[in-house]
Amino acid sequence: MRNLIISLSAVLFGLIGGAILMAATGHDPMEGYRFLFQGGLKNVSRFGDTLATGTPLIFTGLSVAFAFRTGLFNIGAAGQMLFGGFCASIIGLKLDASGAVLVPLMIIAAILGGAVWAFIPGLLKARYNVHEVVSTIMMNWIAYWTIYYAVPAYLKAESVETESRALPDKATLKAVWLSDMFGGSYVNMGLFLAVIVVLIIAFIINKTTLGYELKAVGFNRHSAEYAGIGVNRSIILSMLISGGLAGLAGLAQYAGNGNNIQIGVLPTQGYDGIAVALLGANSPIGVLVSALFFGLLYSGRGFMNAMTDIPPEIADSIIAIIIYFAATSVLMNRVINWFIGRRRSNAGSAVSGKGKV
């Protein structure tokens, strides 16, 4: 309940901040927000696009949130996503099989690719106590350059140097019936995969011994160790799962929403995953909701940009402001405590007042 209030007030502050930015640059905030939300919700096709834009964010948000439960700050979702997506693309482009075989293999490849990329920071943390924040940032840039050279070398498109060949439709998460249902939107099976994975992760965190052990390590590493939990093993395992989830984000992005990989970009969804996890209070369901909210902002901004002259970066600015306020949620916590305290003392004085009469 308290988390919900904090998240909602962070969103509110973000929207107010966005409004101030728009007003300060000479635009009408009401008009801006109207087109922004219309752009994401106006009809089934736009709503489908919102769901699709949110899909990779669900995965990266889950990835960050899962690691966070074990006390690990995975900033490397971008690199894990890139490498997972790359591994899936290799299977999709190089293997000649039917879609029913190909897609499950691509899912496995994406998970493994992301997990491999997260394994190194996990191992360094467990064995040498190297802080995962720095090592995952380094791994991001190593992924960036690996993809930069590996895509042209192995998956080069016929004419364009800067992206991989397009995947054949059978090697993607696209489904004609789904796309038709949403009026030609690019929403795809990735969404269903994401919802299933949300449920699985929620189950792991809340109902299994593994989830309990990982959380115990996150709460207090030393007491977990004292209780006989293999702390190092938990750290590595948590990073592996976190990386696998980020790898699935790569699959959802490069073989679902799109059908190829561009070189020279670190996917922004990786960093946005931090935002999603933070706003979702690190709970799987919270992640699902906040990812779809960010999906709405991102998919609506194009429409807003077309209808007004407000730059599309307003959506990123709003998200960034939300994160700042979610990070400083202590402030909100104090306000809530102050409210509770005042109500209690009011109630107390009312009771004592009664006693006097």
Added chain:
Amino acid sequence: MWTTIQQIFPYAIMFTIPLLITALGGLFSERSGVVNIGLEGLMVIGSFASAFTISKLETNWPGHTITSIWIGILVAAAAGLAFSLLHAFASIHLNANQVISGTAINMIAGALTVFMSRNITGSGNIRLTNGFPPFDVWGLSDIPIIGPLIFTKTYWTTWLILLIVLFSSFVLRKTAFGLRLRSCGEYPQAAEAAGVNVRKMRYIGVLISGAFAGLGGAIHLVTIAGEFNGTVSGLGFLALAALIFGQWRPLGILAATLFFGFASTVANVSQVIPQLADFPPILLKVFPYAITLIALVIFSKSSQAPKAAGEVFDSGKR
């Protein structure tokens, strides 16, 4: 081979300087006990502030190119300092997680500057018509061997930053202020007991990091990039790595950033140098990051990290 080295050297130094000053900023922040992952974002702020100032001055005050650039650099430092207040306030007064707050700084900086520049120029890029001109140091550039390496094609900013590094090294090690700042990062409760205002020192540390990172972003703009486009391509993160690689000491940072400067320059020019053309470019590009990981492992046993960096200051803690 010699001519190649001669040609590479000035570029490597040019690349080193923004990295150096930013990492030095990070040093002040971490020594005071606040981890600053937002260096990348603060550099972007500096890059934007200087690009905006310089391009405005170029049109409204023509004929004063060099003065305009210097003013732009100063404005960038001020902008970085002002922006770092957000991080300082969150991590010192609101007990926010410093890594998350720093990440928020990065995100706000990237989004906000491109938003502003799109409002101003319509394209999200601000291109400078004039860069900072390099010059040969009179007299010194004729010295054999080191002359061509160090004193040709240099920038005034390079000498300024080197002075700042030496001065910082002195301040941190020899002055009362430096001692107090470092004590806040090592054992803030003891510092407080000794009468040091821990929160104030931490504010100063973070604000210095903001000003220096802003300076780094501006220098990157006027010497290397020549155009603001919303990113400094990961230099801020590399500066963070250099800080750790340099083991939280000014001269260590100088060595680490020089190393990164050379590694990056070699990777950038490898295709045109016959001796390096045989190397797969991917290895050269990945090298600085991979070596950082290895260095982290090697130093993990003897890390000189400030002990309280990243911890919320709780004056009741023992």
